[in-house]
Amino acid sequence: MQEVAVLGGGLVGASLAYRLACHGARVTVFDRADPGQATAAGAGILPPLDHFIGVQAVLPLLRAARQYYPELLAVLAQDGELDTGYDVVGALQVATNDLELAELTHVERECVARRDAGFAHIGELSRVDGAGARKHFPLLSQTVRGALYAAGAARVDARRLLAALRRALQKRGGRWQSASAEVALAGGRALGVLSGGRLWPADSVVIAAGAWSALEGERLGLPLLARPQRGQLVHLELPGTDTSRWPIVLGFGTHYLLAFPPNRIVAGATREDSSGHDASVTAGAIHAVLESALRLAPGLARARLSELRTGLRPVSPDGTPILGAAALYPNLYLATGHGGYGLEVGPYSGALVADLIVGKAPAVDLSPFAPSRFPGPAGVPAR
Numbered sequence: 513m514q515e516v517a518v519l520g521g522g523l524v525g526a527s528l529a530y531r532l533a534c535h536g537a538r539v540t541v542f543d544r545a546d547p548g549q550a551t552a553a554g555a556g557i558l559p560p561l562d563h564f565i566g567v568q569a570v571l572p573l574l575r576a577a578r579q580y581y582p583e584l585l586a587v588l589a590q591d592g593e594l595d596t597g598y599d600v601v602g603a604l605q606v607a608t609n610d611l612e613l614a615e616l617t618h619v620e621r622e623c624v625a626r627r628d629a630g631f632a633h634i635g636e637l638s639r640v641d642g643a644g645a646r647k648h649f650p651l652l653s654q655t656v657r658g659a660l661y662a663a664g665a666a667r668v669d670a671r672r673l674l675a676a677l678r679r680a681l682q683k684r685g686g687r688w689q690s691a692s693a694e695v696a697l698a699g700g701r702a703l704g705v706l707s708g709g710r711l712w713p714a715d716s717v718v719i720a721a722g723a724w725s726a727l728e729g730e731r732l733g734l735p736l737l738a739r740p741q742r743g744q745l746v747h748l749e750l751p752g753t754d755t756s757r758w759p760i761v762l763g764f765g766t767h768y769l770l771a772f773p774p775n776r777i778v779a780g781a782t783r784e785d786s787s788g789h790d791a792s793v794t795a796g797a798i799h800a801v802l803e804s805a806l807r808l809a810p811g812l813a814r815a816r817l818s819e820l821r822t823g824l825r826p827v828s829p830d831g832t833p834i835l836g837a838a839a840l841y842p843n844l845y846l847a848t849g850h851g852g853y854g855l856e857v858g859p860y861s862g863a864l865v866a867d868l869i870v871g872k873a874p875a876v877d878l879s880p881f882a883p884s885r886f887p888g889p890a891g892v893p894a895r
């Protein structure tokens with residue numbers, strides 16, 4: 513039975529570990545739950561479209577990732593885990609001026625093209641006017657003049673999905689160490705990880721350390737893996753208003769709204785590239801998020817402020833995930849770099865790398881995501 517150590521227990525590491533356990537491997541996750549863990553902060557949007565428009569290499573991964581969600585939920589259900597916060601609620605891409613109304617036409621065309629190419633998750637598409645948009649999301653501003661509604665968009669509560677994966681992993685014999693760890697290398701191979709003052713031997717080791725992956729990579733002489741990009745968002749409550757079926761609202765900037773039962777609204781989010789690993793909540797960011805949210809939905813002014821969240825997105829040098837074996841260490845694997853789409857794609861990426869580790873051919877070609885694609889040291893270790 514193969515022994516695998518996974519460094520990092522965010523959504524990517526946990527889904528990878530769970531799939532390994534489903535394959536019959538012995539798995540230990542090492543996770544120190546840093547403040548700024550992206551999974552704990554993530555909004556939870558599984559959108560109709562995404563940031564990959566034009567990045568062809570990612571599309572097969574994305575398509576398969578969305579098809580995988582129901583499959584993963586079904587497997588978790590077999591393990592008795594039903595509380596994942598996943599639901600198909602639809603999404604409104606809203607337009608507030610002529611330019612954005614024209615842009616909606618492009619978005620609709622792209623959605624139709626994607627759906628024809630097998631992206632079934634986009635679902636039914638319809639154009640609605642401002643009043644039609646407000647029927648879906650009653651608090652929307654009168655300035656909203658039109659919207660594209662995509663019925664298949666979904667939301668997930670990443671904290672609950674992560675907790676479900678962790679419990680399911682443990683039910684299958686996997687171990688979870690709430691501790692810091694580092695990779696131990698010798699003779700061109702990973703020996704295991706060092707944690708709590710001892711070596712935990714492993715046949716394979718995975719770095720799934722989110723925005724901290726680069727720190728571990730640099731220590732090992734591997735190229736830059738993923739840098740942190742801070743995101744801050746606000747959780748609001750609308751006592752007495754049932755928000756459980758309200759759709760996701762996407763603006764044309766980085767702002768969005770998203771609802772959860774029974775009366776929660778999430779307003780996001782900043783994209784702060786120079787944050788480093790500082791996971792502070794800042795006044796300016798919260799001001800900017802609330803200003804965008806209230807412009808889009810002025811009725812939120814009466815909402816209660818319930819929580820401020822901040823997380824560090826793991827952004828790779830070329831914006832696409834880093835998945836596969838490190839160039840010169842055949843038993844050291846990487847699963848990181850999902851930036852702002854890790855809740856959408858991360859569970860599937862983790863599953864693909866797990867398949868690779870147990871010698872099963874991944875269902876999607878992982879060569880575009882190989883760690884060795886970066887220039888410079890390109891995976892060549894310094895020692």
Ligand SMILES: Cc1cc2nc3c(=O)[nH]c(=O)nc-3n(C[C@H](O)[C@H](O)[C@H](O)COP(=O)(O)OP(=O)(O)OC[C@H]3O[C@@H](n4cnc5c(N)ncnc54)[C@H](O)[C@@H]3O)c2cc1C
Binds near residue numbers: 722724780
């Ligand atoms: C504000 C915000 C909103 C977002 N919204 C969305 C969204 O709506 N949809 C979407 O698809 N994505 C979204 N994302 C992106 C998504 O959250 C991330 O891409 C995803 O959670 C990354 O998961 P991960 O497992 O790679 O990293 P993380 O969740 O950050 O987990 C990494 C873990 O590794 C641990 N770790 C690191 N180093 C070590 C070590 N040496 N030893 C032990 N443990 C270690 C850390 O403590 C951490 O727990 C959002 C992100 C943010 C910040």
